[in-house]
Amino acid sequence: MKIVYFTHSLASCWNHGNAHFLRGVLRELIRRGHAVSVYEPQGAWSLQNLLADHGEGGLDAYRAAYPELSSTAFGPRFDLAEALDGADLVIVHEWNEPALVARIGEARARGGRFTLLFHDTHHRAVSDPDAIRAFDLSGYDGVLAFGETLAEVYRRWGWKGRVFVWHEAADIALFHPPAAERQRDGLVWIGNWGDGERTAELEEFLLAPGQDAGLSLDVFGVRYPDEAKALLARYGARYRGWLPNARAPEVFGRALATVHVPRRFYVDLLPGIPTIRVFEALACGVPLVSAPWSDAEGLFRPGEDFLVAEDGAQMRACLNRLAADADLRASLVRSGLETIRARHTCAHRAEELLAIAARLGAAELVGETA
Numbered sequence: 001m002k003i004v005y006f007t008h009s010l011a012s013c014w015n016h017g018n019a020h021f022l023r024g025v026l027r028e029l030i031r032r033g034h035a036v037s038v039y040e041p042q043g044a045w046s047l048q049n050l051l052a053d054h055g056e057g058g059l060d061a062y063r064a065a066y067p068e069l070s071s072t073a074f075g076p077r078f079d080l081a082e083a084l085d086g087a088d089l090v091i092v093h094e095w096n097e098p099a100l101v102a103r104i105g106e107a108r109a110r111g112g113r114f115t116l117l118f119h120d121t122h123h124r125a126v127s128d129p130d131a132i133r134a135f136d137l138s139g140y141d142g143v144l145a146f147g148e149t150l151a152e153v154y155r156r157w158g159w160k161g162r163v164f165v166w167h168e169a170a171d172i173a174l175f176h177p178p179a180a181e182r183q184r185d186g187l188v189w190i191g192n193w194g195d196g197e198r199t200a201e202l203e204e205f206l207l208a209p210g211q212d213a214g215l216s217l218d219v220f221g222v223r224y225p226d227e228a229k230a231l232l233a234r235y236g237a238r239y240r241g242w243l244p245n246a247r248a249p250e251v252f253g254r255a256l257a258t259v260h261v262p263r264r265f266y267v268d269l270l271p272g273i274p275t276i277r278v279f280e281a282l283a284c285g286v287p288l289v290s291a292p293w294s295d296a297e298g299l300f301r302p303g304e305d306f307l308v309a310e311d312g313a314q315m316r317a318c319l320n321r322l323a324a325d326a327d328l329r330a331s332l333v334r335s336g337l338e339t340i341r342a343r344h345t346c347a348h349r350a351e352e353l354l355a356i357a358a359r360l361g362a363a364e365l366v367g368e369t370a
Contacts, residue, residue, distance in 0.1 A: 001088040001357075002035045004114075006104065008095035010038045010071040011059055013245040014050035015192050015222050018093060018121050020245050020276050023066050024171025024346035025353070030068055032350065038071035039083055041097070049222070053242060061244035065174055080107060087114040089357050091144070094120045098134050105139030115360045119144040121168065123265035125153045133157075141360050144353075147273030148297050164356045167299065168276045169344045170283035174246065177285030177337070178253035186216035187319070188255035188286075190248055190277060193224040198263050199231070205291040206259050207235040209315040213323060215256065252284035256329075257322050259315070260290040260306070272296030279344050282306070282336035287329045289318045299344065304335040 005026065013019040026036050040047075050058045074083075084090060084107055092104055101118070108116040118140050125132045137143070143159050144166040145151040154163040187210050210217045219232055220243035232239050243251060252258065258281050266273050271294040278300075281288050288306040295302055302308050307322075309315035322329055 001354075002037070002086050003029060004037045004039070004083060004087045004090045006039050006090075006092045006096055006100065007071070008093060009040045009044040009046045010069060011040070011062060012044065012047035012050045013062070014046045014053070014058075014242060016046035016095075017276055018095065019046075020171075020280070021121070021168040021346070021349075022093075023062075023069060024169070024174070025349050027066060027068060027171065027173065028346045028350035029353075037083070037087075038069070039074055040071050041100075042073045042075045044073075050242075053222075058242075058244065061246035065246035080104065084112060084114065087112075089117070089353075090114050091117045091119050092140075094118065094122055094124070094132065094135070098136070102136040105136055107139075108141070109139035115142075115357055116140050117142050117144050117356075117360075119166075120150060120154075121146045123150075123263070123270055125150055126269040127265050129153075142356070144356070147270060149270045149272055162360075165297075166349065166352060166356070167273075167344070168279060169346050169349045170276075170279040170340050171346045172283050172341065173346075175249050175280045175283040177333070178250075182254070184254060184256045186218065186256055188218050188220070188251055188258050189261075190220045190243060190251065190258075191261070191275075192221040193228045194263070196225075196228070197265075198261055199228070201261050201264075201291060203231065203235075204312040205261050205309065205315050207232070207237060209309075209312055209319055210237070210259075211235045212316045213319040215319060215323060218251075218255075220251065248280060249284050252281055252286040255286050257287040257289060257319065260288055260293065262291065262293045267293060272299075274299065278306075279340060283340045283345075285333045285337055287322050287332045288336065289315060289322070291315070300339055301335060304332075305339050306332060306336060 007022055009016055009019060010022060030036050080103055092101055118137055143154050143163040145154055145163055146166060146168055148165050151163045151165050189206055217237040218240050219237050220240045222242045224239060229239050260278050262275060282305060290306055290308050292310055307318045309318050
């Protein structure tokens with residue numbers, strides 16, 4: 001089957017979390033013999049920021065980890081018909097321009113012989129619904145939503161029966177425990193500051209408990225303004241800057257534990273959708289403690305795969321327990337790995353995608369290879 005994916009960027013994961021999952025699932029589809037083509041706009045915001053901060057060297061980790069992946073950058077004179085020629089399945093990510101989303105939908109509506117899906121991995125459907133409603137999806141066959149609560153939004157918008165829950169997952173070819181264990185020390189947190197919508201939560205569930213537990217803390221991410229860096233410094237945390245996602249396993253592999261601090265949208269308005277870092281951290285075998293978050297879809301086993309802290313005091317207690325109890329750490333690692341490998345790998349998601357394509361009418365194509 002020929003699969004075409006339109007992304008914001010495959011090459012850059014600078015403030016672009018979808019690239020994490022996309023790389024892993026496309027690699028799995030290629031491994032199964034499917035032909036995969038990826039298109040991204042010239043001058044993509046994420047890639048431009050990465051290059052401005054780190055130059056071409058910022059792409060080295062991605063290129064080394066995913067030699068089988070590549071993408072084509074398109075400009076104003078982009079030949080869409082050529083890109084779609086021979087496609088069986090076309091997926092368009094929501095971080096694309098509305099004009100492009102509409103053009104692809106029009107090509108499908110004019111008789112394009114491919115299944116067309118819109119892929120939503122963000123909270124804008126609830127935080128800025130007009131931005132999503134600006135997309136003309138009338139020519140699309142279905143929507144891929146990265147959580148049940150987001151899928152329900154699309155059902156209310158008239159997509160009942162044509163919206164499919166397609167969670168993110170861990171690329172376990174890259175995200176796995178280190179081959180040889182070493183002494184683990186301190187906490188690590190990998191996440192972007194964003195617009196400061198979880199500043200209070202980061203202070204309550206990461207910075208203060210980490211300091212109180214006497215654990216060193218390394219923080220990786222981008223979009224940290226001066227006031228954020230000053231806050232980290234007040235708690236003795238070390239700000240390490242941007243981390244290529246392909247290097248995250250080695251960082252997780254050195255840490256005693258990590259912490260999940262969800263954005264407020266995924267607590268209040270889209271409960272049940274974890275950040276991809278939960279999948280990746282558990283796949284790497286690092287003990288995890290989560291701030292309050294409802295696993296509404298039963299993706300994990302809270303208390304077994306990771307600990308849950310309802311407030312800062314509980315977080316401090318959890319971190320103290322982890323630091324003192326090697327058996328507890330080992331138990332969490334075993335359970336977390338078991339759940340990821342049984343349910344939440346990119347191989348699982350590739351199979352789910354092929355099943356969705358079959359359900360939407362591409363059954364005769366799903367079993368074919370390039």
